[in-house]
Amino acid sequence: MNHQEMTDRIATGQGFIAALDQSGGSTPKALAGYGVEEGAWNGDDEMFALIHQMRSRIVESPCFGNGKVIGAILFEKTMDGESGGKPVPERLAERGIVPFLKVDKGLEDEVNGAQLMKPMPDLENLLARAKAKGVFGTKMRSVIKSNDTAGIKQVVRQQFAEGARILAAGLVPMLEPEYDIKAPDRAEGEIVLRDAILEGLDALPAGQQVMLKLSIPVEPNLYKPLIDHPAVLRVVALSGGYSTDEACEKLSQNEGMIASFSRGLLQDLRHQQSDEEFDSTLGAAIDKIQAASVA
Template identity: 85%
Template sequence: MNQQEMTDRIARGQGFIAALDQSGGSTPKALRGYGVSDDSWSGDDEMFAQIHAMRSRIVESPCFGCGKVLGAILFEKTMDGDSGGKPVPDRLKERGIVPFLKVDKGLEDEANGVQMMKPMPDLESLLARAKAKGVFGTKMRSVIKRNDPAGIKAIVRQQFAEGARILTAGLVPIIEPEYDITAADRAEGEKILLEAIEEGLDALPAGQQVMLKLSIPAEAGLYSGLVDHPRVLRMVALSGGYSTDEACEKLSANPGMIASFSRGLLQDLRASQTDEEFDATLGAAIERIHAASMA
């Protein structure tokens, strides 16, 4: 797929985006969920080898290339690895899946009700490397813990500022100011978030587009006005800790948003499964998430 084909697939494709971007801090938890205990590996190299084997198994599964997975978000080490004998971005595109890269370096400590992203001084070099590997876009996450208008506005400003660097490098940023789904004041805080996002979108130069990845809103349909915004390429939803069934049910009530799930996609996969069991389990999750995304 060339750049225009990838753009068209993300903008109009009937499917969802898989999140395969667990980083160093979340990798042990992801491996435990997959049935790989901490004593199965020693040191970062062995840990990342284990998680890469899991991701490669997903990428190579027959159901993953069925056309219902539009894109996949990768961790940097996954982007640099191989699957099916080819570089992962090339293998994904060969299977009709658009590659994205997680670029943030983690979160700052909470202040003003939010966790901002840590500085990314080497972002341009990472973006150049990703572009050379055929990656289409990026993903960066920050987190809102409570309804503090100053904090919410600051977190969105940071997301769009980093997004501008990504657009300059020729990639499409996924803007992800996640709202903690356990926050008691989420319904009101998400209205502040919506206003801040609209301001950020309206300030983008004409012709530029970003993607938005948001928690499924407490008030169904809250973000419907963003779906057709001329500067939004696609609206995607994170599962945010919901189970697959919960996330799909809530997503179905928000037409125009498609899934970008991690836990909701991977929760029932196990290293001990036979290939047939693995493919059947992954395929069932893909079917559920696809149906909710197209509701």
């Protein structure tokens, strides 16, 4: 797929984006969920090798390439690895799946009810490597913990500022100002977040587009103005700690919003499963998430 074909696939594809981007800090938890307990590896290299085996098993599963997964978000080490004997981004594109790269370096401490992203001084070099490998877009995450207007606006400003660097490199940024689903004031805060994002979208130069990855809103269809905005290629939802069933039920109430789940996709996969059991379990999750995305 060339860049335009990938753009069309993301804009109109009747599927969802898989989040396979657990980084160093979250990898032990992801492996534990997969049935690999801490102590089964010695050092980071062995840990990352184990998580890469899991991701490659997912990518090579027959159901992963059945058209229902239209994109996949990768961790940097996964982007640099291989699956099916080919570089992962190339293998994904070969299977009709648009590759994205997680580019943020983690979160700052909470200030004004929000956690901004840590600085990314080497971002341009990483973007150049990603583009050379055939990556289409990026993803970067901030977290909002409470309805503090100053904090929410800081998060959104930073997301758009870093997004401008990504657009300048020829990639499509997926902005992820996650709203913690446990926040008691989330319903009110999501209205502030939506309006701040709309301001950022309106300020983009003509012809530029971004993607948005957001928590499934308390009020269904709250983000419809974002979905309909000409500067938005697609709006995707994170599962945010919900189970697969919960996330799918809530997502299905939001017209035009598709999934980009991690836990919601992987929660029932175990390394002890036979290939038949693994493919059946993964296929059931893919079917459920895709159905919720196109509901």
